[in-house]
Amino acid sequence: MEAAIRSERAARGRERASRSHHEPSFVRKYIFSTDHKVIGIQYLLTSLFMALVGGSMAMLVRLQLAWPGKAWPVLGAVFPDAFRDGVMRPDFYYALVTMHGTIMVFFVLTTILSGGFGNYLIPLQIGAGDMAFPVLNMVSYWLVPPAIIVLMAAFFVEGGAPGSGWTAYAPLSAVEGSAPGSGLGQTLWLISLALLMVSFLMGSLNYITTVLNLRARGMAMLRLPLTVWALFVAAILSLLSFPVLTAAAVMLLFDRHFGTSFFLPEGLVVGGRALEVSGGDPLLWQHLFWFLGHPEVYIIIVPAMGIVSEVLATHARKPVFGYRFMVGSLMAIAFLSFLVWGHHMFTSGMHPLLGTAFMTTTLIIAVPSAVKTFNWLATLWRARIRFTSAMLFAIGFVSLFVTGGLTGMVLGSPAANTYFHDTYFVVAHFHLVMGSAALFGVFAGIYHWFPKMFGRLMNEGLGRLHFWLTFVGVYATFFPMHFLGAAGMMRRVFSPQVYGFLQQLEPLNVAITASALGLGLAQFLFVYNFGYSLFRGARAGRNPWQATTLEWYAPSPPPHGNWDEAPPVVHRWPYDYSLPGAGEDFVPQTAPEPAVVLAGGAPAGGAAGGGEGA
Amino acid sequence: MQAETRPGADPRPAADPQPEAEGRGWGLITGVTVALLALGALFTTLLATGRWWLPPVASAHGAEIDRLFYTILVIIGTVFLLVQLTLAYFVLRFGSRPGTRALHWHDNRRLELLWTIIPAVILVALTTMGGLVWARIHTAPPPDAFTVEVTAEQFGWWVRYPGPDGVFGRTGPGLITRQNPLGLDPGDPLGGDDVVLLNDLRVPVERPVRVFLRAKDVIHSFFVPELRVKQDAVPGRTIEFWFTPTVRGEFEIACAELCGVGHFGMRGKLTVLSPDALEAWLAEQGH
Ligand code: HEM
Numbered sequence A: 001m002e003a004a005i006r007s008e009r010a011a012r013g014r015e016r017a018s019r020s021h022h023e024p025s026f027v028r029k030y031i032f033s034t035d036h037k038v039i040g041i042q043y044l045l046t047s048l049f050m051a052l053v054g055g056s057m058a059m060l061v062r063l064q065l066a067w068p069g070k071a072w073p074v075l076g077a078v079f080p081d082a083f084r085d086g087v088m089r090p091d092f093y094y095a096l097v098t099m100h101g102t103i104m105v106f107f108v109l110t111t112i113l114s115g116g117f118g119n120y121l122i123p124l125q126i127g128a129g130d131m132a133f134p135v136l137n138m139v140s141y142w143l144v145p146p147a148i149i150v151l152m153a154a155f156f157v158e159g160g161a162p163g164s165g166w167t168a169y170a171p172l173s174a175v176e177g178s179a180p181g182s183g184l185g186q187t188l189w190l191i192s193l194a195l196l197m198v199s200f201l202m203g204s205l206n207y208i209t210t211v212l213n214l215r216a217r218g219m220a221m222l223r224l225p226l227t228v229w230a231l232f233v234a235a236i237l238s239l240l241s242f243p244v245l246t247a248a249a250v251m252l253l254f255d256r257h258f259g260t261s262f263f264l265p266e267g268l269v270v271g272g273r274a275l276e277v278s279g280g281d282p283l284l285w286q287h288l289f290w291f292l293g294h295p296e297v298y299i300i301i302v303p304a305m306g307i308v309s310e311v312l313a314t315h316a317r318k319p320v321f322g323y324r325f326m327v328g329s330l331m332a333i334a335f336l337s338f339l340v341w342g343h344h345m346f347t348s349g350m351h352p353l354l355g356t357a358f359m360t361t362t363l364i365i366a367v368p369s370a371v372k373t374f375n376w377l378a379t380l381w382r383a384r385i386r387f388t389s390a391m392l393f394a395i396g397f398v399s400l401f402v403t404g405g406l407t408g409m410v411l412g413s414p415a416a417n418t419y420f421h422d423t424y425f426v427v428a429h430f431h432l433v434m435g436s437a438a439l440f441g442v443f444a445g446i447y448h449w450f451p452k453m454f455g456r457l458m459n460e461g462l463g464r465l466h467f468w469l470t471f472v473g474v475y476a477t478f479f480p481m482h483f484l485g486a487a488g489m490m491r492r493v494f495s496p497q498v499y500g501f502l503q504q505l506e507p508l509n510v511a512i513t514a515s516a517l518g519l520g521l522a523q524f525l526f527v528y529n530f531g532y533s534l535f536r537g538a539r540a541g542r543n544p545w546q547a548t549t550l551e552w553y554a555p556s557p558p559p560h561g562n563w564d565e566a567p568p569v570v571h572r573w574p575y576d577y578s579l580p581g582a583g584e585d586f587v588p589q590t591a592p593e594p595a596v597v598l599a600g601g602a603p604a605g606g607a608a609g610g611g612e613g614a
Numbered sequence B: 001m002q003a004e005t006r007p008g009a010d011p012r013p014a015a016d017p018q019p020e021a022e023g024r025g026w027g028l029i030t031g032v033t034v035a036l037l038a039l040g041a042l043f044t045t046l047l048a049t050g051r052w053w054l055p056p057v058a059s060a061h062g063a064e065i066d067r068l069f070y071t072i073l074v075i076i077g078t079v080f081l082l083v084q085l086t087l088a089y090f091v092l093r094f095g096s097r098p099g100t101r102a103l104h105w106h107d108n109r110r111l112e113l114l115w116t117i118i119p120a121v122i123l124v125a126l127t128t129m130g131g132l133v134w135a136r137i138h139t140a141p142p143p144d145a146f147t148v149e150v151t152a153e154q155f156g157w158w159v160r161y162p163g164p165d166g167v168f169g170r171t172g173p174g175l176i177t178r179q180n181p182l183g184l185d186p187g188d189p190l191g192g193d194d195v196v197l198l199n200d201l202r203v204p205v206e207r208p209v210r211v212f213l214r215a216k217d218v219i220h221s222f223f224v225p226e227l228r229v230k231q232d233a234v235p236g237r238t239i240e241f242w243f244t245p246t247v248r249g250e251f252e253i254a255c256a257e258l259c260g261v262g263h264f265g266m267r268g269k270l271t272v273l274s275p276d277a278l279e280a281w282l283a284e285q286g287h
């Protein structure tokens, strides 16, 4: 048995050697590469670029909300079609809101967490040489740039980009002429999303297969780092939910171009024009959209939770508290997230009993979320924290996740939701819990794994400054939005000046915009640090953070095939930090048990690490 | 068989990434920041209640919604402060110190069950409370309710009163013209006395008002902040809801669901008046 495995591994090693024998061309190596690390970095850079695009759109939106009707001659000169005499036009405003949401949710947070970290980390952390389907993986990435081009093209076609919001509610998104941008722009939006969904589908199949089949010897499921668990669970969520949105997008395309009426009821009169449609239901779109949409928010936050668990443990020099509960709560969240979509539709006129059912499932999902939060806190208790940039962002994540998650209790209660639905209270909720917390997870991950990816450390001084400005910035920007919502300010208003009851909110809106601009500017510190460290950062070595997981066993950056020596063999769970009696305050997963025989007989591997198979 | 190079055996990297970061000074700064942000959140919320907050409630069920909201707010506010301050304290207290190690402690079934069960209990309470209020505001409207129909259209609110006969006339989308925006059937005698107005809804105070809500084109949402009323208007459906205004005066009807380029200006007027004044006004409209 042992011999068989050894000879198999030797064969694999030979194969690797022969593969790296002839250097692949530049194009095969960095552009159309099948190497999971290159693909991960491609996803990462693409998403960061899109974050700049989506973030700039948010700045324009905030300018308008603080100073509606003000003339911006410079902007008017740059975007002649979007501004009239320097004043932003409402159709452009709605296009910005729609594209900002679409880009941030799908082309930044989903692509960077699942695509970027998923690709980069899964094979390395499970001890594999690459993904299960490297070519599929490459195709999955290369669907993203076309999707982006199709999406951005919407700005340049007749009628402009769609203005129906990232949720694209029908009939607004189904009937041409119901809004500017509801022509070709909306069609391009749908095609772009359909492309992206296919890409996510390929990606998630790949992640699931890889985690199930390519784990290194000794890497039992219950020895997987929590990052891998989280990415695995998110992939299952994607696999089950994205096809539903793809189907919905295709149905909507049919409604728009081929005369069906899935989402269009009889008797529709738009702009005085009676439509020849019948039999459809606009709420069907909402059900299909949110059946994806709610799991989607967890597809985003779950990998961020995994990253944060990993970063907290490493930089606190302490095992993650409650590994099994952490895995269990991930699964519970994933399962429940398919049963709560109706909480986005409490005011749609659904039967009150259905509202009660969705309230119940929604509030249940808060229990596993609470368990995770308390386990993170317990991880910090009697830790020895190193305040690196990665760690600071992980701490910030916990704070923001709590702040944003708690207002879910208000929104999840349908009677209270009646007042707060579609107000800035909701905007505050999801920008804190999804926008900011997930972004903090991303930053924690980048500061943590940058040395592995590029072999150099990021500048810690700049990183910490970036953290302080961003942490204070997101609170200053998004927390006061609760007050706007409490005062009744609706989402997606082009100007809050029309209504009497919104007039008094002006100073608050100005303050929020000022914070948002500061927050946006602070991100250039990160851009600078990233670019600078790429070329000038201090050399990292294999394991700069003295971490336990397998990726730190590889060189930085890892070569093609990942392992310069024999592929790793796993002997213990991933969180043996500060093990009493061990020589150092961390014991890598590759360290064999006898290497840390303990004098006092204290538990060595830890409860969750015991046993080969699980 | 074992790989000789273990990461643990690696020399420390050339540049130590966190020399100063290991001190407790950073813990102090970070912990204090988390705590200050949490207290700042509390403080600004208290300040905001005086100025940027829910407008005074003007309906019977609205008072119940407010009570529910404040109950939830106190609960989540307490949890918010406890968790954030604990986080702040741990960060402040447990910075790395040379020569010492963290506690190797990672499982405690008791504790974990405790913090599974306590949130579960709180959430059962919240669910029950929320469910009761939700059920109460969705009972059938009282039979003596004052009845109107509201039809949303890009970008305004058509209001129809049934007239003296108390019955709405038939409508059909095929009959809609510029002059007949709701498509009233001229052949239906019951519709002859219907009164149709744009963006002008008047209802009696202290009497249940029952609304039949419809939409002609896309989804809109009928929102009156003071009444704590928000109901989507969905094309193809007639959605019924009711409320009892308790305060006389003029209020704004806002559209709360993105409905196109004029969404932000889809403003209607709601006037709550005494039943007598309303009767007199309605009689005038009939002519
Ligand atoms: C912890 C428990 C949570 C509860 C009970 C909860 C509840 C809700 C409810 C009821 C809504 C609907 C609000 C409305 O439109 O009226 C909502 C909206 C939203 N939530 Fe949460 N939420 C929770 C956590 C999260 C998390 C973790 C995320 C993302 C990472 C998230 C992301 C969102 C987003 C994006 C929306 C708004 C979507 C839109 O309308 O554009 N929520 N949440």
Ligand SMILES: [Cu+2]
Binding pocket: A293, A294, A297, A340, A341, A343, A344
């Ligand atoms: Cu949701």
Ligand SMILES: [Cu+2]
Binding pocket: B152, B153, B154, B155, B219, B220, B221, B255, B256, B257, B258, B259, B263, B266
């Ligand atoms: Cu509207």
